[in-house]
Amino acid sequence: MHTIAPSSGVTLKSLVQQTSPPPAQISRFVPARLVVQCGYRFDSANTNASTVNTNGIPASNNFAGHVGASRADWQSSCAILASKVVSQQQDTEKTGGAGEITVVNGHKSLDLVPLDNNLPKPLTITDLSPAPMHGSQLRVAYQGVPGAYSEAAAGKAYPKCEAIPCDQFEVAFQAVELWIADRAVLPVENSLGGSIHRNYDLLLRHRLHIVGEVQLPVHHCLLALPGVRKEYLTRVISHPQALAQCELTLTKLGLNVVREAVDDTAGAAEYIAANNLRDTAAIASARAAELYGLQILSEGIQDDSSNVTRFVMLAREPIIPRTDRPFKTSIVFAHDKGTSVLFKVLSAFAFRNISLTKIESRPHRNRPIRLVDDANVGTAKHFEYMFYVDFEASMADVRAQNALAEVQEFTSFLRVLGSYPMDMTPWCPSREE
Numbered sequence: 001m002h003t004i005a006p007s008s009g010v011t012l013k014s015l016v017q018q019t020s021p022p023p024a025q026i027s028r029f030v031p032a033r034l035v036v037q038c039g040y041r042f043d044s045a046n047t048n049a050s051t052v053n054t055n056g057i058p059a060s061n062n063f064a065g066h067v068g069a070s071r072a073d074w075q076s077s078c079a080i081l082a083s084k085v086v087s088q089q090q091d092t093e094k095t096g097g098a099g100e101i102t103v104v105n106g107h108k109s110l111d112l113v114p115l116d117n118n119l120p121k122p123l124t125i126t127d128l129s130p131a132p133m134h135g136s137q138l139r140v141a142y143q144g145v146p147g148a149y150s151e152a153a154a155g156k157a158y159p160k161c162e163a164i165p166c167d168q169f170e171v172a173f174q175a176v177e178l179w180i181a182d183r184a185v186l187p188v189e190n191s192l193g194g195s196i197h198r199n200y201d202l203l204l205r206h207r208l209h210i211v212g213e214v215q216l217p218v219h220h221c222l223l224a225l226p227g228v229r230k231e232y233l234t235r236v237i238s239h240p241q242a243l244a245q246c247e248l249t250l251t252k253l254g255l256n257v258v259r260e261a262v263d264d265t266a267g268a269a270e271y272i273a274a275n276n277l278r279d280t281a282a283i284a285s286a287r288a289a290e291l292y293g294l295q296i297l298s299e300g301i302q303d304d305s306s307n308v309t310r311f312v313m314l315a316r317e318p319i320i321p322r323t324d325r326p327f328k329t330s331i332v333f334a335h336d337k338g339t340s341v342l343f344k345v346l347s348a349f350a351f352r353n354i355s356l357t358k359i360e361s362r363p364h365r366n367r368p369i370r371l372v373d374d375a376n377v378g379t380a381k382h383f384e385y386m387f388y389v390d391f392e393a394s395m396a397d398v399r400a401q402n403a404l405a406e407v408q409e410f411t412s413f414l415r416v417l418g419s420y421p422m423d424m425t426p427w428c429p430s431r432e433e
């Protein structure tokens with residue numbers, strides 16, 4: 001796998017104003033984490049998504065339909081984002097607090113840091129120009145910086161790909177929608193930390209299709225600058241999932257440290273190196289240690305040696321489902337009125353001997369609460385959900401088609417997110433990341 005730099009030099013302003021070609025050189029000051037506050041709706045019609053046709057593939061797959069109503073919508077979204085990004089950069093410049101982690105939208109974010117290496121920089125929303133250079137290699141977007149587990153997952157899913165780092169999950173989705181990348185590889189769940197809810201929400205909001213899955217053994221290390229001893233540490237930083245996956249081990253190590261969340265594991269390592277932080281350690285991969293010149297203080301610090309993260313591969317087009325190898329299908333649906341709807345939906349699979357591998361519920365964004373009046377006891381507030389279900393069958397299998405036809409009768413909304421080959425790679429601890 002190769003990594004490439006995102007299409008450099010395209011400022012958000014130039015994208016919005018459609019002016020002259022981008023400058024060849026961008027500033028060496030790159031945001032370790034440029035936090036873009038994506039409060040806009042990219043495609044408001046998404047939750048009324050596609051209908052299911054006879055082979056189970058969502059009928060609507062028109063590119064223009066993916067990117068909001070028009071290019072003007074996209075540009076005005078960019079203009080709003082541009083002003084937020086610029087004002088945020090100015091704030092950061094004013095405070096100039098390298099070494100400090102600030103809180104933005106409830107998340108810790110890292111300040112601008114000078115960086116002098118040749119590693120590809122993560123795509124930010126400002127890089128999303130729909131004029132990619134198209135080589136022969138598959139371009140695969142992932143969230144994080146080089147050395148992130150997601151980069152390893154991209155390489156496992158597409159061994160000869162060009163991996164494109166993105167600073168947020170949202171940007172990875174948009175990179176595919178805007179043809180900057182051909183695929184995105186994003187984590188959806190971990191065996192210790194559970195679901196990555198953000199990606200479930202984004203799967204619904206965007207119109208990409210799941211075309212595969214890949215499971216990556218995740219082997220965490222505690223990293224610090226060369227010469228730093230564990231006793232000197234006052235803080236451990238990492239992705240919230242990585243902190244969760246090492247929670248018990250960190251306590252057992254007896255470190256007197258605060259734990260702080262950042263956007264990705266390798267980004268934490270990069271941040272320590274860039275700011276020469278001798279009191280801070282990162283939880284990240286051995287590859288991140290190598291890339292950012294850190295030493296490994298402890299290896300295998302995840303609470304379970306068989307720690308594994310499941311990633312999905314996303315594309316603009318669905319793949320044609322087959323029956324000659326094990327397939328999985330992912331759907332999302334919302335309740336219709338009536339009783340025992342969830343039971344009825346799950347029964348549609350049980351009666352056909354189709355195994356469910358996962359069920360996840362998320363708040364129904366358009367209708368989070370339903371009020372039910374009872375004359376005797378008052379008004380009850382019921383939470384409304386979107387249910388995500390994975391089941392072990394291909395949409396080419398008539399059992400799955402019949403099950404979904406039945407599910408459609410009980411639900412107000414149903415979308416097939418993808419029907420794709422299951423990752424059947426045998427468990428092999430020696431190939432841990």
Ligand SMILES: O=C(O)C(=O)C[C@]1(C(=O)O)C=C[C@@H](O)C=C1
Nearest residue numbers: 148149150187239241264265309
């Ligand atoms: O931070 C990284 O290195 C990532 O690739 C993200 C991520 C995640 O989102 O779960 C991926 C795998 C591990 O579970 C920990 C973190």
